[in-house]
Amino acid sequence: MLNNIKAVLFDLDGTLIDSMSVWKSIDIEFLADYGLELPNDLQSSIEGMSFTETAFYFKERFHFKESIEEIKSIWNKMAYEEYTTTVQLKDGVVSFLQYLKENNIKTGISTSNSIELVKGVLNAKRISHFFDTVLTACEVNAGKPSPDIYLKTAERLNVKPTECLVFEDIPMGILAGKNANMKVCTIYDDFSKNQDSKKRELADYYINTFYEVLEGTYEVLINE
Structure with a gap:
């Protein structure tokens, strides 16, 4: 090889x-804060997208008022502890x-x-x-x-x-x-x-x- x-x-x-399971949990929690459920097609829709592209996708699909940078910041804060203490x-x-x-x-x-x-x-x-x-x-x-x-x-x-x-x-x-x-x-x-x-x-x-x-x-x- x-x-x-x-x-x-x-x-x-x-x-x-x-770490992939972390993101499903974050997506569920993040959307729940807006009274939304996780769509079945979400993972396949965002597969391969960059962090920024994913934020754009969320903003457009779910009509969030937060800016792209604000959405990314929220995700970073939600995931940081998992990434530094739990993920193997x-x-x-x-x-x-x-x-x-x-x-x-x-x-x-x-x-x-x-x-x-x-x-x-x-x-x-x-x-x-x-x-x-x-x-x-x-x-x-x-x-x-x-x-x-x-x-x-x-x-x-x-x-x-x-x-x-x-x-x-x-x-x-x-x-x-x-x-x-x-x-x-x-x-x-x-x-x-x-x-x-x-x-x-x-x-x-x-x-x-x-x-x-x-x-x-x-x-x-x-x-x-």
Whole structure:
């Protein structure tokens, strides 16, 4: 999987950390404050959107009077404690990051989340030093499945897209990596288990934990 790879790029939520369930709870609580229920199609509607794009979507769909920045601020405050005290790393993350560091393979985070929450969880888990760069989708023109965030991360790391390996947990993220002409490994996440067949269709590799990369027991989905 790592042959000829000079940089490994990671999504954050559902990929490096088990945090997707946090957002469903936040969405339910946030909407309840306005007397609204969580629509069944909400998650599929916002999949891949940047933090800012999601705030725009909420404001337009639910006709909130708050500004985009106010909505984002509320979400950051609601999620910060969970991200810094409760959310856990995926199995094997630290061992894999140590391996990449020892083998001089560059690393980057390419996430749809807010920079405040990214920094909060990386510092809380003491893994920020493993990453050469962190980029949020709010810093590029379009969120996933647009390739923008992955292309920009590769540019920052001074590597070609074809020299990058992406780790993602949802179809829109996998498509973003593939649209950037990068190899993509998808990881099992309980939150997206109903999308597993689609994830397998789109990705090059599949893992349940990062230990499988180190052990060479990952699943190859497309012939190399």
